[in-house]
Amino acid sequence: MNFLEEVILKEGQALSDKVLKVDSFLNHQVDPDVMRKVGEEFARRFKGTGITKILTIESSGIAPAVMAGLELGVKVIFARKRKSLTQNEDLLTANVYSFTKEEKNEISVSKKWLTAGENVLIIDDFLAHGEAALGLAHLVEAAGANVAGFGIVIEKSFQSGREKLLKKGYRVESLARVASLSNGSITFTRQTEEARI
Amino acid sequence: MNFLEEVILKEGQALSDKVLKVDSFLNHQVDPDVMRKVGEEFARRFKGTGITKILTIESSGIAPAVMAGLELGVKVIFARKRKSLTQNEDLLTANVYSFTKEEKNEISVSKKWLTAGENVLIIDDFLAHGEAALGLAHLVEAAGANVAGFGIVIEKSFQSGREKLLKKGYRVESLARVASLSNGSITFTRQTEEARI
Numbered sequence: 001m002n003f004l005e006e007v008i009l010k011e012g013q014a015l016s017d018k019v020l021k022v023d024s025f026l027n028h029q030v031d032p033d034v035m036r037k038v039g040e041e042f043a044r045r046f047k048g049t050g051i052t053k054i055l056t057i058e059s060s061g062i063a064p065a066v067m068a069g070l071e072l073g074v075k076v077i078f079a080r081k082r083k084s085l086t087q088n089e090d091l092l093t094a095n096v097y098s099f100t101k102e103e104k105n106e107i108s109v110s111k112k113w114l115t116a117g118e119n120v121l122i123i124d125d126f127l128a129h130g131e132a133a134l135g136l137a138h139l140v141e142a143a144g145a146n147v148a149g150f151g152i153v154i155e156k157s158f159q160s161g162r163e164k165l166l167k168k169g170y171r172v173e174s175l176a177r178v179a180s181l182s183n184g185s186i187t188f189t190r191q192t193e194e195a196r197i
Numbered sequence: 198m199n200f201l202e203e204v205i206l207k208e209g210q211a212l213s214d215k216v217l218k219v220d221s222f223l224n225h226q227v228d229p230d231v232m233r234k235v236g237e238e239f240a241r242r243f244k245g246t247g248i249t250k251i252l253t254i255e256s257s258g259i260a261p262a263v264m265a266g267l268e269l270g271v272k273v274i275f276a277r278k279r280k281s282l283t284q285n286e287d288l289l290t291a292n293v294y295s296f297t298k299e300e301k302n303e304i305s306v307s308k309k310w311l312t313a314g315e316n317v318l319i320i321d322d323f324l325a326h327g328e329a330a331l332g333l334a335h336l337v338e339a340a341g342a343n344v345a346g347f348g349i350v351i352e353k354s355f356q357s358g359r360e361k362l363l364k365k366g367y368r369v370e371s372l373a374r375v376a377s378l379s380n381g382s383i384t385f386t387r388q389t390e391e392a393r394i
Contacts, residue, residue, distance in 0.1 A: 029274045029310040030259070032267035059255035059275060062227070063263045070229035077226045078256060082298075101279075113226040 004041075004176045005188050007034055008154065014181040018156075019100075026125055026153060027060045038175060039067025042123060042151040045173045046072065049148050051121045053077065055114065055136055057107060060125040064153050068123055077114060079107040079136060092142045096135035099128065107135050109143075116144030127152040127174060130161030137170065149173060156181075157189050201238075201373045202385050204231055205351065211378035215353075216297075223322055223350060224257045235372060236264025239320060239348040242370045243269065246345050248318045250274065252311065252333055254304060257322040261350050265320055274311060276304045276333060289339045293332035296325060304329075306336050313341030324349040324371060327358030334367065346370060353378075354386050 001009075013021040025031035042064070051072055056065035057079040069076040082105075091108040098105060114120070120140045127133055133150055140147050149171030155162055157177045165172050177189040198206070210218040222228035239261070248269050253262035254276040266273040279302075288305040295302060311317070317337045324330055330347055337344050346368030352359055354374045362369050374386040 023307065024310070025272075028277070028307055029272050030263055030266070031272055032263050033270075035263060036267060059259060059277075062256060062259045063273075066227055066229050066232060066260045066263065069227070070233060073230075075222075075226050075228055076260075080225070080256075110220065110225055113221070 001188070001190075002175065003037055004034070004153070007031075008176055008178075009186060012186055014184045014186050017180075017182045018159075020154065020156070020178060020181055020186065022154065026063075030063045032063075035063045035067045038064045038153055039069075039071050041175055042068040042121070042173070043071030046121055046149060046151065049121075050119050051148055052118045053114070053145075054121045054123055055079065055109070055140060056123045057081070057132055057136060061123055064125065064151075065123040068121070068151060072121075074121075075113075077109055079109045079139060081105045081107055092139045094135035094138040094142075097131050099131070107132075107139070109139050111143065114139060114143040114145060118143070118145040119148045120145050121148050121151055123151040123153075125153045127155040127161040127165075127172070128159045130159075130164040133161060133165055134168075137165075137168070151175075154178060198385070198387075199372065200234055201231070201350070204228075205373055205375075206383060209383055211381045211383050214377070214379045215356075217351065217353065217375060217378055217383065219351065223260075227260045229260075232260045232264045235261045235350055236266075236268050238372055239265040239318070239370070240268030243318055243346060243348065247316050248345055249315045250311070250342075251318045251320055252276065252306070252337060253320045254278070254329055254333060258320055261322065261348075262320040265318070265348060269318075271318075272310075274306055276306045276336060278302045278304055289336045291332035291335040291339075294328050296328070304332050304336070306340075308340065311336060311340040311342060315340070315342040316345045317342050318345050318348055320348040320350075322350045324352040324358040324362075324369070325356045327356075327361040330358060330362055331365075334362075334365070348372075351375060 011024040054076040090111040152174040155174035208221040251273040287308040290305045349371040352371035376386045
């Protein structure tokens with residue numbers, strides 16, 4: 001079990017067989033030490049792949065993305081779910097359905113900070129159905145930039161996001177892969193595999 | 198001039214005499230190195246004051262708050278502008294009018310992560326009219342916790358926020374204090390004072 005899985009087992013709560021609550025260190029309260037380790041691990045996995053920028057989405061992606069950016073020495077841009085009045089420049093947009101919030105968001109980034117030729121690592125807190133991930137990849141490709149891969153803090157491996165991203169040829173690095181949340185208990189894919197052996 | 202003022206002069210844009218755009222390193226694109234220095238400076242100023250937690254608000258407060266939390270060795274909690282479906286617990290709420298977005302937001306934090314007896318440093322990207330700052334202070338005090346002070350990345354000193362906070366007896370530490378944005382040019386309070394001498 002890696003450090004993140006240990007934190008999840010200790011602090012996470014399976015609210016249902018689909019919802020994992022990790023608001024003690026990631027989604028509401030943020031543990032800077034855990035985020036730093038998460039950032040270091042993303043950096044380790046993507047080192048040497050020529051990342052020039054990190055793209056994430058507000059709000060829970062920001063802390064892990066900034067820590068990864070610090071390690072990789074690149075800037076981070078976060079897509080917005082709502083436009084701000086000072087965002088008056090040209091925007092790249094994508095439509096993303098959020099299963100958690102049960103609504104469709106138009107996510108956007110400024111064309112100024114995501115440009116052709118960049119090699120972009122996409123970081124997010126969760127990978128579930130892959131809606132946000134595909135929306136972020138759309139933004140990168142609409143800018144003429146390359147998706148170097150996805151760095152995911154927690155993957156719900158029982159949902160279809162990972163499969164969708166792999167099918168499109170993207171590299172997916174998830175630091176914790178949750179196999180199941182059934183009966184209020186959290187199990188990870190590796191544990192599941194070990195249990196099979 | 199301090200490091201942050203140098204970054205602001207180099208990268209900031211006075212869009213009007215009230216709006217300062219700093220989306221290259223703080224509000225949209227985030228520069229992790231600048232954020233780390235900002236966090237270190239907040240930690241230096243509040244070291245020894247017994248901070249037990251940092252409170253900020255999504256989204257642009259998260260990066261500087263997490264960097265400060267890393268330095269001070271405390272956790273960060275970010276108030277939400279919209280509720281998430283997995284936030285099913287008791288919430289503390291405050292109403293905040295945003296002049297930038299021209300709308301009123303109900304901001305909220307979970308009672309679970311902001312509790313009586315904590316000594317809370319409030320960090321935000323901007324201090325303008327003080328609406329968000331006062332809302333965050335309200336959340337802290339509604340929890341029975343103490344406001345140790347405010348760590349502000351950029352203060353618009355020509356607006357009333359700082360004055361409102363000082364009048365209530367709060368300590369305010371702003372890393373850059375903008376005296377004016379008139380005629381497309383950015384000046385800081387210290388520069389203004391020097392010019393007077």
